[in-house]
Every structure is written in structure tokens, then in C-alpha cells.
Amino acid sequence: MSAVRIGRMNGPPRNDNGNDMQPQPGLEEMFERFRPRLRSLIELRIDRRIRARIDPSDVIQEAFTDAVRRFPDYRREGGMPPYLWLRFLTLQQLLIAHRKHLSVKARSAAVESPLDMIRAMSVETDSVVESLLGTESSPSAKAVRNEELQQLAVSVEQMDSVDREILVLRHFEQLEFAEIAAILEMSYDAVSSRYRRSLRKLGNVLNGFRT
Numbered sequence: 074m075s076a077v078r079i080g081r082m083n084g085p086p087r088n089d090n091g092n093d094m095q096p097q098p099g100l101e102e103m104f105e106r107f108r109p110r111l112r113s114l115i116e117l118r119i120d121r122r123i124r125a126r127i128d129p130s131d132v133i134q135e136a137f138t139d140a141v142r143r144f145p146d147y148r149r150e151g152g153m154p155p156y157l158w159l160r161f162l163t164l165q166q167l168l169i170a171h172r173k174h175l176s177v178k179a180r181s182a183a184v185e186s187p188l189d190m191i192r193a194m195s196v197e198t199d200s201v202v203e204s205l206l207g208t209e210s211s212p213s214a215k216a217v218r219n220e221e222l223q224q225l226a227v228s229v230e231q232m233d234s235v236d237r238e239i240l241v242l243r244h245f246e247q248l249e250f251a252e253i254a255a256i257l258e259m260s261y262d263a264v265s266s267r268y269r270r271s272l273r274k275l276g277n278v279l280n281g282f283r284t
Contacts (some may be wrong), residue, residue: 100144104137107156110246111136111163117196117245118167123174132170136163157255196241198229228278236271243268 115129139162140147147158202225229237235257242253254264 100140103155104140104159107159108133110156111159114160114163114246115167117200118164120171120175121197123171126174127167127170132163132166135166135169139166153255154252157252160256195234195238196245198226200245201229201237201241202226224278225275228275232271232274236267239264239268240271 111133112129115132119127119129136159140159143162147153153161202222232240238257239253242248242256243250248256250261250264250268253259253268254261257264
């Protein structure tokens with residue numbers, strides 16, 4: 074994939090016939106407002122095997138082109154908050170890029186279920202653990218932290234995939250429970266309960282290690 078470096082959008086996107094598709098009023102401003110979060114999302118979810126081959130700017134450009142095409146329907150139908158809608162479109166484009174570079178044959182990204190998306194673009198265990206523990210600088214702290222990393226990594230690996238995703242959405246993407254519930258098609262109470270239960274389990278692992 075050729076690198077396309079863009080600050081703001083590189084002119085209006087084009088359709089398959091090469092004709093300009095003009096962004097709808099309000100869409101470009103909305104996209105620019107969420108661009109930093111969308112880029113962080115891409116960098117978080119890129120498969121490490123192909124990280125060097127995927128430029129987040131390319132994925133963002135494709136997501137914007139798709140948003141221009143779908144915006145009239147979105148504005149008419151509504152139902153999803155703006156950021157969650159753009160996040161959904163961005164993840165679809167990242168999934169397409171993953172499948173292209175990994176030579177995976179699968180159905181259209183447009184028909185993926187929430188569980189399919191979790192399996193396809195789960196965050197790596199090391200990243201989850203690093204986020205939960207933070208960083209330590211002293212040699213003694215680093216030694217203790219390395220042991221904690223190993224124990225916590227085992228616990229994270231053993232977590233239910235949905236519980237793990239809830240943890241990632243809350244800690245990495247800093248989404249509200251209501252937003253997570255909408256993404257995973259679950260109730261607010263279910264998301265809140267599973268999140269707190271997961272934190273208790275991980276907390277018990279660390280507390281047991283430190284005593």
C-alpha cells in the first residue's frame with residue numbers, strides 16, 4: 074500500500090469512476106474532530122505482523138471516503154453517535170487492510186458481528202498488561218514488574234474474549250459503558266458488571282503476588 078501523508082483531507086475523495094465526491098456539510102469537521110482518536114484506534118489494533126506495511130493515514134483516508142458515501146444514510150437514519158459511527162467505518166477499513174496483507178479470504182467486513190470484530194482485531198496481551206501496570210523506572214521496581222507482567226499476562230490470556238475487549242475499550246479507548254454496550258450489543262448493566270468482575274480478578278492476582 075502506497076503511503077499517503079495527509080494533514081487534513083487531501084482534497085475531496087473520489088469514487089470508483091475517478092469523479093470527485095464532495096463531503097456533506099458537517100462531515101469533514103466531524104471527522105477532523107475525531108481524527109486523533111481514530112488514528113490511535115488504528116495504531117492500537119494493527120496486527121504486529123503487518124504493522125510496517127499499513128500506514129494509518131491510508132486507513133483514515135479510506136474510512137473518510139466511505140463516510141462520504143454513507144453520510145446521507147447516516148444523517149437520515151441516525152441511531153449511532155458520531156464517533157461510534159466513524160469508529161465502526163475505520164475498523165472496517167482496517168479489517169479489509171488486514172485481510173489484504175495477510176491474504177485471508179473471508180466475507181465482507183460490512184457483515185461482521187461484534188464477536189467477529191473482536192476475534193479479528195483483538196489487542197495483544199502485552200499491550201493490555203503494560204497499560205494496566207503502567208511503568209516503573211528503578212531496577213528493583215523493574216524486576217518486580219517483570220514478574221507481575223508474567224502473572225498478569227497469564228490471567229489476561231485466560232480471560233473471556235468479551236471481558237478482555239470490555240477492558241480494552243474502557244482502558245485503551247476510554248469509552249463510556251454506554252458506548253461499549255452499543256458497540257458490543259450488550260446491556261449497560263452487563264458491560265458494567267463484567268468490567269468490574271474482570272478488574273477484581275486481575276486485582277486479586279496482583280494482590281496475591283505482592284503479599
